[in-house]
Amino acid sequence: xxxxxxxxxxxxxxxxxxxxxxxxxxxxxxxxxxxxxxxxxxxxxxxxxxxxxxxxxxxxxxxxxxxxxxxxxxxxxxxxxxxxxxxxxxxxxxxxxxxxxxxxxxxxxxxxxxxxxxxxxxxxxxxxxxxxxxxxxxxxxxxxxxxxxxxxxxxxxxxxxxxxxxxxxxxxxxxxxxxxxxxxxxxxxxxxxxxxxxxxxxxxxxxxxxxxxxxxxxxxxxxxxxxxxxxxxxxxxxxxxxxxxxx
Numbered sequence: 001x002x003x004x005x006x007x008x009x010x011x012x013x014x015x016x017x018x019x020x021x022x023x024x025x026x027x028x029x030x031x032x033x034x035x036x037x038x039x040x041x042x043x044x045x046x047x048x049x050x051x052x053x054x055x056x057x058x059x060x061x062x063x064x065x066x067x068x069x070x071x072x073x074x075x076x077x078x079x080x081x082x083x084x085x086x087x088x089x090x091x092x093x094x095x096x097x098x099x100x101x102x103x104x105x106x107x108x109x110x111x112x113x114x115x116x117x118x119x120x121x122x123x124x125x126x127x128x129x130x131x132x133x134x135x136x137x138x139x140x141x142x143x144x145x146x147x148x149x150x151x152x153x154x155x156x157x158x159x160x161x162x163x164x165x166x167x168x169x170x171x172x173x174x175x176x177x178x179x180x181x182x183x184x185x186x187x188x189x190x191x192x193x194x195x196x197x198x199x200x201x202x203x204x205x206x207x208x209x210x211x212x213x214x215x216x217x218x219x220x221x222x223x224x225x226x227x228x229x230x231x232x233x234x235x236x237x238x239x240x241x242x243x244x245x246x247x
Contacts, residue, residue, distance in 0.1 A: 005079025020051045062105045096148040107137040153203035163221035168197035174223040209238045
């Protein structure tokens, strides 16, 4: 069972003083309890947006907030606490993409510092490293996104919803991949992938059932079925219908 890590709720923060209260627990275990008066008392939408931005600033990273209305009261929730310690859990693609939000927020803060330093003749010469530092975070975000995508493929294979053959293929040409430097390329068409597709489970949609001569079978994608047709002796390759059943 999962519980939100942070809660942001409107309410009275003092006698006759409406505002916002942020509560939660950082991953370090530090407890957060912060209050602020209304930001835009006469504009609800602007007040909510300002409160969410304020909460992100207190937490230190940009959050994905979910609006909850319960028994006539509104609140916003972000993050999650778990009954199990975090070290015992497998990170999800969403966990990895949360790091992308962190990297983007840090990049924006670096850009802001750079902009303010450039505004002074005395400090302008100090900013040359900051542009490079901010640029590196773009590469960090890209690496995290590729990791999240690869993790999503692994989890889909584990769930049995896609082809689980333990090596990848070109969807059009089959067993024609070469891999180098964490990237893959099809020798037939030249298509490339920004991850080692050959070294991870396939993950393509299931289209066929492959049965060997001894009666053992598995479900496979079109390209792996095509490869099996060329290699299989005494077995069959059968097309599945749209519901995943044999025709």
